[in-house]
Amino acid sequence: MSLRGKPRGPQRVAHNAVHNSHITTVGVRRPGYAKDGRAQDIYVNFFPTTIPEDIIHHYDDFFFHNGLVVISPSEKTLPARFNMDLIKELQFNVAPQIFTPRGVYDGRKNIFAARAFNFGGADFKEFDVSLGSGGAAKRGKGPKVFKIRLTKVAEINP
Numbered sequence: 001m002s003l004r005g006k007p008r009g010p011q012r013v014a015h016n017a018v019h020n021s022h023i024t025t026v027g028v029r030r031p032g033y034a035k036d037g038r039a040q041d042i043y044v045n046f047f048p049t050t051i052p053e054d055i056i057h058h059y060d061d062f063f064f065h066n067g068l069v070v071i072s073p074s075e076k077t078l079p080a081r082f083n084m085d086l087i088k089e090l091q092f093n094v095a096p097q098i099f100t101p102r103g104v105y106d107g108r109k110n111i112f113a114a115r116a117f118n119f120g121g122a123d124f125k126e127f128d129v130s131l132g133s134g135g136a137a138k139r140g141k142g143p144k145v146f147k148i149r150l151t152k153v154a155e156i157n158p
Contacts, residue, residue, distance in 0.1 A: 095127055098117050130142075
């Protein structure tokens with residue numbers, strides 16, 4: 001409806017058209033079909049892949065700062081680049097012994113790994129991660145510390 005109450009665009013009209021069996025559809029052959037024009041070489045960017053036979057381990061993450069959840073489906077989210085930096089710091093510097101081989105992070109809340117992370121028999125683990133001191137150290141404060149909780153949610157069998 002428009003602002004003045006009149007419908008916008010073409011109006012549809014109901015009809016009672018019935019396909020009659022005495023009508024036949026005739027296709028007309030076009031002369032020279034697929035003979036005109038010229039051949040084109042097409043270059044594409046692709047490569048063969050294989051689907052792994054192994055189980056893929058799926059983890060969800062939640063970031064906490066000062067006891068508040070910073071990332072969850074219903075809360076305010078951090079920029080994807082910042083999330084990636086936190087997870088990179090976690091995997092390379094905070095707990096490299098757990099994240100070998102590294103997991104693949106989607107920038108929001110999912111981490112996938114070819115091998116289950118060793119959380120000491122539990123399905124979750126919390127880590128304290130900070131991204132350097134930056135300007136906070138100049139003001140007499142320490143760097144912001146984010147608590148990242150990883151929880152195993154599924155094993156995917158491709």
